[in-house]
Amino acid sequence: MILAIVEHDRGTLNELTLQALAVARDLGDVEAVILGSAGAGLAEELGAHGVSKVHVADHELLADYGPDAWAETTRQLADAIGAEVVLAIGSDRGNEVMAHIAARLDAPMVANVISVTPGEDWGVVRVRWGGSLHEEALVVAPLKLLTVAPHALAASEVGGPQAEVVPFMPSLSDEGVTRVIDRATLAEGITLATAPIVVSGGRGVGSAENFSILEELADQFGGVVGCSRVATNNGWRPHSDQVGQTGTRVAPDLYIACGISGAIQHWVGMMASKKVMAINTDAEAPMVTKADYALVGNLHEIVPAIIEEIRNRRG
Amino acid sequence: MRILVCIKRVPAPGARIVVEPDGQTIDTANLGFTISPHEECAVEAAVQLVEQHGGNVTVMTLGPEGAEEQLRHAVSVGATDAILIPAGERDWDPQATARALTDAIGDAESDGAFDLILFGNESADSGGYQVGVRVSRALGRPMVNGIKGIEIGKGVVTLRRETDGGSELYELPLPAVVGVKEGITLPRYPTLRGRLASKKADVRTFEAGEQPGGQSMVALANPPEQVKQTVMLTDAAAAVDVMEELGLL
Ligand SMILES: Cc1cc2nc3c(=O)[nH]c(=O)nc-3n(C[C@H](O)[C@H](O)[C@H](O)COP(=O)(O)OP(=O)(O)OC[C@H]3O[C@@H](n4cnc5c(N)ncnc54)[C@H](O)[C@@H]3O)c2cc1C
Numbered sequence: 179m180i181l182a183i184v185e186h187d188r189g190t191l192n193e194l195t196l197q198a199l200a201v202a203r204d205l206g207d208v209e210a211v212i213l214g215s216a217g218a219g220l221a222e223e224l225g226a227h228g229v230s231k232v233h234v235a236d237h238e239l240l241a242d243y244g245p246d247a248w249a250e251t252t253r254q255l256a257d258a259i260g261a262e263v264v265l266a267i268g269s270d271r272g273n274e275v276m277a278h279i280a281a282r283l284d285a286p287m288v289a290n291v292i293s294v295t296p297g298e299d300w301g302v303v304r305v306r307w308g309g310s311l312h313e314e315a316l317v318v319a320p321l322k323l324l325t326v327a328p329h330a331l332a333a334s335e336v337g338g339p340q341a342e343v344v345p346f347m348p349s350l351s352d353e354g355v356t357r358v359i360d361r362a363t364l365a366e367g368i369t370l371a372t373a374p375i376v377v378s379g380g381r382g383v384g385s386a387e388n389f390s391i392l393e394e395l396a397d398q399f400g401g402v403v404g405c406s407r408v409a410t411n412n413g414w415r416p417h418s419d420q421v422g423q424t425g426t427r428v429a430p431d432l433y434i435a436c437g438i439s440g441a442i443q444h445w446v447g448m449m450a451s452k453k454v455m456a457i458n459t460d461a462e463a464p465m466v467t468k469a470d471y472a473l474v475g476n477l478h479e480i481v482p483a484i485i486e487e488i489r490n491r492r493g
Numbered sequence: 494m495r496i497l498v499c500i501k502r503v504p505a506p507g508a509r510i511v512v513e514p515d516g517q518t519i520d521t522a523n524l525g526f527t528i529s530p531h532e533e534c535a536v537e538a539a540v541q542l543v544e545q546h547g548g549n550v551t552v553m554t555l556g557p558e559g560a561e562e563q564l565r566h567a568v569s570v571g572a573t574d575a576i577l578i579p580a581g582e583r584d585w586d587p588q589a590t591a592r593a594l595t596d597a598i599g600d601a602e603s604d605g606a607f608d609l610i611l612f613g614n615e616s617a618d619s620g621g622y623q624v625g626v627r628v629s630r631a632l633g634r635p636m637v638n639g640i641k642g643i644e645i646g647k648g649v650v651t652l653r654r655e656t657d658g659g660s661e662l663y664e665l666p667l668p669a670v671v672g673v674k675e676g677i678t679l680p681r682y683p684t685l686r687g688r689l690a691s692k693k694a695d696v697r698t699f700e701a702g703e704q705p706g707g708q709s710m711v712a713l714a715n716p717p718e719q720v721k722q723t724v725m726l727t728d729a730a731a732a733v734d735v736m737e738e739l740g741l742l
């Protein structure tokens with residue numbers, strides 16, 4: 179039996195969690211754990227995604243997120259129901275909670291798998307380098323602890339009946355338990371991760387001030403400006419604008435890369451874009467050869483010319 | 494304050510990662526090596542904390558002899574001393590890595606515990622998201638990963654983590670373990686004085702036996718690549734034509 183950790187935001191299931199459920203269903207009967215009491219209303223949707231039973235864990239220490247309490251609760255539940263696999267999405271929380279479970283059991287944990295083959299020894303394929311390399315590995319352990327790489331598989335409904343909801347009371351002590359003590363909410367709006375158009379700049383932009391033409395181009399479509407690590411490291415842009423392996427993953431309708439060479443660590447952050455347009459002086463740059471559309475030339479001339487052309491056409 | 498930062502030597506690939514024909518390693522013949530950006534920022538964060546509160550920063554790595562280069566780089570940007578756990582050219586699995594680091598930390602702490610141990614959020618190459626958590630558990634110290642803000646208070650450390658909609662605050666009693674994310678601060682470049690210090694620095698070694706865990710690598714492979722026919726655009730007007738076709742205007 180497979181125990182899936184469900185992530186939700188005040189009762190709305192995380193789309194990524196649903197992707198993990200698609201992987202879980204292929205491995206066997208799926209039960210889910212929801213930490214904190216807010217999630218009991220999710221039984222219908224989880225049922226539709228193939229979950230037969232939802233364990234709603236309730237405890238004072240689960241009132242807000244905490245890696246220790248989440249891990250300890252899940253470990254106790256997996257033990258109680260005889261789970262063979264515990265699985266979560268490879269999100270910040272999913273990976274963190276799974277690592278805490280693994281550390282408690284001193285058992286292996288495989289992060290960011292894209293396929294799982296059960297057997298005597300379990301075979302898995304996982305991603306390395308933020309997704310630019312695949313690793314085939316073997317896992318030997320009575321309880322397999324896996325996280326699923328985000329966007330490895332699409333979420334899909336299987337039309338199952340509403341999942342049965344059962345309460346679970348973990349036995350937790352607050353000694354040495356780490357949890358959120360306060361939170362701040364950002365102003366809502368279009369973010370880099372959700373913008374339909376991203377105009378990104380790299381070393382070729384040359385300075386913080388020069389990013390203003392990229393801002394202006396993004397403004398034409400209600401888009402957002404992103405950047406490469408060189409732009410961040412030079413202090414031209416904040417790290418929150420960085421796209422890539424150690425920055426934000428984006429998937430806009432159009433990604434316009436200005437003066438970015440297309441290193442693999444940048445590419446993994448934007449390869450999910452529907453269309454890529456490269457503006458670069460170097461026709462051989464990987465960003466140019468891998469893009470859908472490319473303009474070879476100086477971005478300091480091309481970007482203003484594009485803005486002017488858009489303005490002309492709009493009248 | 495005594496702070497330890499655990500860093501890992503990784504190759505710095507360019508546009509493509511080339512796997513050797515045996516599928517066991519990646520071709521590094523023409524590559525330089527670096528430490529992961531998260532860990533680079535962890536070193537910088539540690540150096541800044543020590544500049545504020547006094548103390549020293551130790552860096553530790555498990556890896557090939559060549560990893561001395563990354564330890565010395567950390568010294569050139571402000572770390573005080575360095576420990577290498579020789580492990581040969583092959584990656585150790587996450588459990589083996591964590592066990593060896595835990596042993597080496599125990600040895601380094603014979604004259605007192607580190608107040609803070611910093612890890613990267615995940616290693617750049619393997620990305621297992623677990624070595625730091627395992628070490629924290631073995632040491633019986635609290636740990637949070639993904640941290641973009643650290644402040645030291647009286648006997649506690651306050652940590653900030655960013656989430657989709659905002660941020661979360663954590664407060665841990667010291668000694669504690671923290672997984673740092675790039676963006677916490679900007680890493681500095683080595684100064685001339687730092688470079689000299691790094692040349693003279695004494696890199697201690699700690700021998701740890703390899704105690705493998707339950708995950709073993711079979712082979713590496715490149716994911717299938719989509720080959721695209723790039724449409725070359727001649728001028729700004731052609732680019733705007735495309736934007737129109739895509740329904741963006
Ligand atoms: C572990 C690891 C993680 C990393 N994570 C990230 C990450 O998350 N995100 C990231 O971006 N990088 C990341 N990097 C860094 C990455 O390897 C590259 O160094 C970086 O992406 C290069 O940035 P760039 O393309 O802006 O600069 P460069 O590679 O220097 O490219 C600049 C480009 O601009 C072009 N150009 C110059 N002038 C002009 C002009 N006037 N007009 C038009 N084009 C011009 C040049 O032809 C060139 O192609 C990581 C590296 C490592 C080792």
Ligand SMILES: Nc1ncnc2c1ncn2[C@@H]1O[C@H](COP(=O)(O)O)[C@@H](O)[C@H]1O
Pocket residue numbers: 499500501502529531532553554555556587590611612613614615616617619620621622623624625
């Ligand atoms: N070989 C190593 N030597 C020193 N530190 C390491 C090593 N491997 C991993 N780490 C640390 O553990 C963190 C998490 O690694 P990982 O679990 O591989 O994602 C890294 O960011 C490093 O800080």
